[in-house]
Amino acid sequence: MNDAYARLDMTGKVITITGGASGFGAESGELLAARGASVVLADINGAGAQAVADRINATGNGHRAVALKVDVANEADCKAMVDLAVSTFGGLHGGFNNAGVDTGHFGAADQPLENWQRSFAVNVTGIMLCMKYQAQHMLKHGGGSIVNVSSTAGVAGFPEAVAYCSSKHAVVGLTRAASMDFATRGIRVNVVLPGSAETGIYFEAAKDPAMAEYMAKVHPMGRVGKPFEIAEMVAWLLSDASTFATGGLFSVDGGFGVP
Ligand SMILES: NC(=O)c1ccc[n+]([C@@H]2O[C@H](COP(=O)([O-])OP(=O)(O)OC[C@H]3O[C@@H](n4cnc5c(N)ncnc54)[C@H](O)[C@@H]3O)[C@@H](O)[C@H]2O)c1
Known part of the structure; x- marks a missing residue:
């Protein structure tokens, strides 16, 4: 086989995944492990992350995961x-x-400060802190690839979503700035912008049938995504198939069309 066709292979690579108990994180963990990576599944739901690690380790293919x-x-x-x-x-x-x-879901006139601050603490500060320690290690040990998650809400406004939209816009800025720091030093930093997809966050919002209908219709494909459709983009960005990509915004959103 031409070596070029093996660039998605993750054998020998070690990847940390936050939000690894559910949704995009769990799906990416299973995909990356199936392609040979060892994964650390990190989540505020420790038992959930352990369950995903157990599932990966039970495949019997030597795949390795810890939670x-x-x-x-x-x-x-x-x-x-x-x-x-x-x-x-x-x-x-x-x-x-x-x-x-x-x-x-709050508009700009009634946003509770506490919810705003938690959005930024997790969605923005959390990514900054993870990148900080990932980069400190990678700078000393041959580089690496960092993939952050934003959203279509990171490049577009949605009603009654000032905290979510603002925090997801910040992830785009954080990614672009960090990619500049490391562009010549072996670390690539990119951001994925998913549309709505069938994960915990989506199922919570979709309990409201009007919201479920809106989320499907807002995507030109007329449906929401599957977690694997986002995980495949993440796996590509973490692999050696994407070595010229840094500072990039990668939409996976059924044609939503931004940016
Ligand atoms: N599903 C969508 O429609 C969609 C669309 C665009 C962006 N996103 C983004 O994708 C990311 C993953 O979410 P998902 O869709 O897989 O939803 P999800 O609810 O299935 O998974 C989110 C995971 O993050 C974990 N988590 C929450 N707060 C945490 C914290 N402080 N520290 C560690 N872990 C924490 C949760 O326990 C959960 O396991 C989120 O950043 C979300 O904003 C989701």
Whole structure:
């Protein structure tokens, strides 16, 4: 086989995944492990992350996963996640910074400060803290690839979503700035912009039938996405198939069309 066709192979790579208990994080963990990676599944839901790790390890193909309870808003937890990757698997080659929250639907005139602050603590500060410790390791050990999660809400406005939209816009800025710091130093940093997809956050919002209908219709394909459709983009960005991509915004959104 031409070596070029093996660039998606993740054998020997170690990847941390936040939000690894559910949705995009769990799906990416299973996909990356199936392609040969060792994964650290970090989530505020430690038992959920452990269940995903158990599922991966039970495949019997030598796939390796460990789980850790992590609140990405806590700096010590983010450092512990990177330390666990290095102590368990001997290094760190990629980070999927994906944990996020939707703290409720409020307009600009009635946004509670507490919800705003939690949105930024998890969705923005959490990614910054993970990148900080991932990059500190990667700068000393041959580089790596970091993939952050934003949303179509990171490049477009939606009604009654000032905290979510603002925090997801910040992830785009954070990614662009960090990619500049590391462009010549072996670390690539990119951001994925998913449309609505069938994960925990989506199913919570879709309990309201009007919201479910809106979320399907707003995508030109007329449906929401499947977690694997986002995980495939994440896996490509974490692999050696994407070595010229950094500072990029990668939409996977059924044709929503931004940017
Ligand atoms: N599903 C969608 O429609 C959609 C669209 C665009 C962007 N996103 C983004 O995708 C990311 C992943 O969410 P998902 O859709 O897979 O939803 P999900 O609810 O299935 O998974 C989110 C995971 O993040 C974890 N988490 C929440 N707060 C945390 C914290 N402080 N520290 C560590 N883990 C924490 C949760 O426990 C959960 O396991 C989020 O950033 C979300 O904003 C989702």
